[in-house]
Amino acid sequence: MRSKPVQLAIAGVLFVGVGVLVAVFTLALALLGEPDDNVTALTAGKLVIALFALLTLITTLGISLVWLERKQLGRMQGRVGPTRVGPFGLLQVVADGIKLLMKEDVSPSSSSKAIFYVAPLLVFVPSFVVWLTIPLSEDLVVRSLDLGVFFFIAVSVLSIVGLILAGWSSNSKYAILGGFRSAAQLVSYEIPLILGVLSVVMVADSMRFTDVVNAQATVPYIALLPLAFVVFFISGLAEVGRTPFDIYFAESEVVGGPFVEYSGAHWAIFFLAEYVNTFVVAALGALLFLGGWVWPFGDLGQVPSVAIFLGKTYFLAVVIFWVRATLPRLRIDQLMNVGWRLLIPLGFASVILIAVQRFYGWPTWTLTLMSLAALVVAAWVQMRMQRKDAVATAQRYAQRAVEVQPSRRRPGPESQQA
Amino acid sequence: MAPEGYVVNWTAVVLASVVGIVAMGLMLAASALLSPRRPSKTKGIAYESGILPTPLNWTQFNVRYYIFAILFLIFDVEAVFLFPWALVFADEGIPGYVFYAMMLFIAVLLLGVVYAWRKGVLRWR
Numbered sequence: 001m002r003s004k005p006v007q008l009a010i011a012g013v014l015f016v017g018v019g020v021l022v023a024v025f026t027l028a029l030a031l032l033g034e035p036d037d038n039v040t041a042l043t044a045g046k047l048v049i050a051l052f053a054l055l056t057l058i059t060t061l062g063i064s065l066v067w068l069e070r071k072q073l074g075r076m077q078g079r080v081g082p083t084r085v086g087p088f089g090l091l092q093v094v095a096d097g098i099k100l101l102m103k104e105d106v107s108p109s110s111s112s113k114a115i116f117y118v119a120p121l122l123v124f125v126p127s128f129v130v131w132l133t134i135p136l137s138e139d140l141v142v143r144s145l146d147l148g149v150f151f152f153i154a155v156s157v158l159s160i161v162g163l164i165l166a167g168w169s170s171n172s173k174y175a176i177l178g179g180f181r182s183a184a185q186l187v188s189y190e191i192p193l194i195l196g197v198l199s200v201v202m203v204a205d206s207m208r209f210t211d212v213v214n215a216q217a218t219v220p221y222i223a224l225l226p227l228a229f230v231v232f233f234i235s236g237l238a239e240v241g242r243t244p245f246d247i248y249f250a251e252s253e254v255v256g257g258p259f260v261e262y263s264g265a266h267w268a269i270f271f272l273a274e275y276v277n278t279f280v281v282a283a284l285g286a287l288l289f290l291g292g293w294v295w296p297f298g299d300l301g302q303v304p305s306v307a308i309f310l311g312k313t314y315f316l317a318v319v320i321f322w323v324r325a326t327l328p329r330l331r332i333d334q335l336m337n338v339g340w341r342l343l344i345p346l347g348f349a350s351v352i353l354i355a356v357q358r359f360y361g362w363p364t365w366t367l368t369l370m371s372l373a374a375l376v377v378a379a380w381v382q383m384r385m386q387r388k389d390a391v392a393t394a395q396r397y398a399q400r401a402v403e404v405q406p407s408r409r410r411p412g413p414e415s416q417q418a
Numbered sequence: 419m420a421p422e423g424y425v426v427n428w429t430a431v432v433l434a435s436v437v438g439i440v441a442m443g444l445m446l447a448a449s450a451l452l453s454p455r456r457p458s459k460t461k462g463i464a465y466e467s468g469i470l471p472t473p474l475n476w477t478q479f480n481v482r483y484y485i486f487a488i489l490f491l492i493f494d495v496e497a498v499f500l501f502p503w504a505l506v507f508a509d510e511g512i513p514g515y516v517f518y519a520m521m522l523f524i525a526v527l528l529l530g531v532v533y534a535w536r537k538g539v540l541r542w543r
Contacts, residue, residue, distance in 0.1 A: 055438065106457075191493045198497070268445070337540070344531065351524070
């Protein structure tokens, strides 16, 4: 048993380690500088260094979410979470990673081998490539693309292909069911996600992440566009398959879905991709709606602004885990209902509201009012609809009970013949 | 003529995917060195809760998925049109019909959703 100060010291070192990774990334970017359009081997080499620094940073931050989630879920369920490995269980994730690397990589003999082994990469690579253009602060970005937001949407969708291929190539019933479920779910929730992001693009009038954030210097967009934030956040949860939308790998239904046949390092890649994706959604929420690295009290230096951005991101991550601890999993028909009957109309409502406001040049505060009004109306309509559905279902079951009951007591002539 | 920064930006995108693949490849290589490898016939059986699986699972799938895929295709293409429009519709010198045309376009699509809804396609049975 180590003493308390030693543990605190180790935790401090780990905490500083993230700062060191950010610093390394900053240095790599400084080394890269502002390359001109004639890409030489030197520029490419510098880009690769910067990208490796980014990869290390992002995977570390993603992995930190595993610890955060286990600790938080533990606390919310009256447990303590991991405590054994390292101070406060901080090194538990590292131990798990080493364990996964040392496990045998088993694949079903009937699987389609090439696709089976490529699928994890297809899931992980898009979740990393989007970080190319997601800024950690004003200057901390590898390439600030003009079409940054569009690039994020276009690339992040690609991981669906990996999930379907993983489910298909395993040649296992659970896996293929999970693969189909993931296709249906991710495809349905992609549209509201796009509409939520589009709302921000319309107000900010730019698709570059830095412009979107700088436009929020005084008022973060969550205050202007609560409707778009709700749509974005719910569909974001569904996109990364966090509870209550973990239908495609639900352990109690399809025992891990597309991942059921994976083990060892290949499974570790899926696991990593899942948490990096969660981090992407939290970071995007922070950038697009919470104002990223800016805050309303003036300009800050480099270090505080990264800290503010990470703080907002971790705040959203905590909200995501909080939702997970609170809500039960949806049924697949409920999932589709929420997606198509609630979120897509709401997303369109958001886009139309903003379009009208901007076209007629109404003051910006009307956006908040209209968004809140739309949210209230949607909540009311949804409640009415669900009540109607629930009543209809209850009546159907009651009817069936009435029909079934007498025949149980007195078997009719048909059943006697049988 | 490519716009400013075009080549370097998209080189970075390609390199990012390469870096991602290489890093994961290194991890897989490390795992291949560290992990045991003792294949057996039983290990190669797909997991189906302990029941022996039927040989082939690549069979037909439910048509519901197909319908949602078609609906998605429509809306996704629409999103491609919406993004460029979103940046310019309120700018100076853009005629007013740009706004009304897109509203009409969205209305037609929403009409499609309403139709699908009334038809009961959006209900998962």
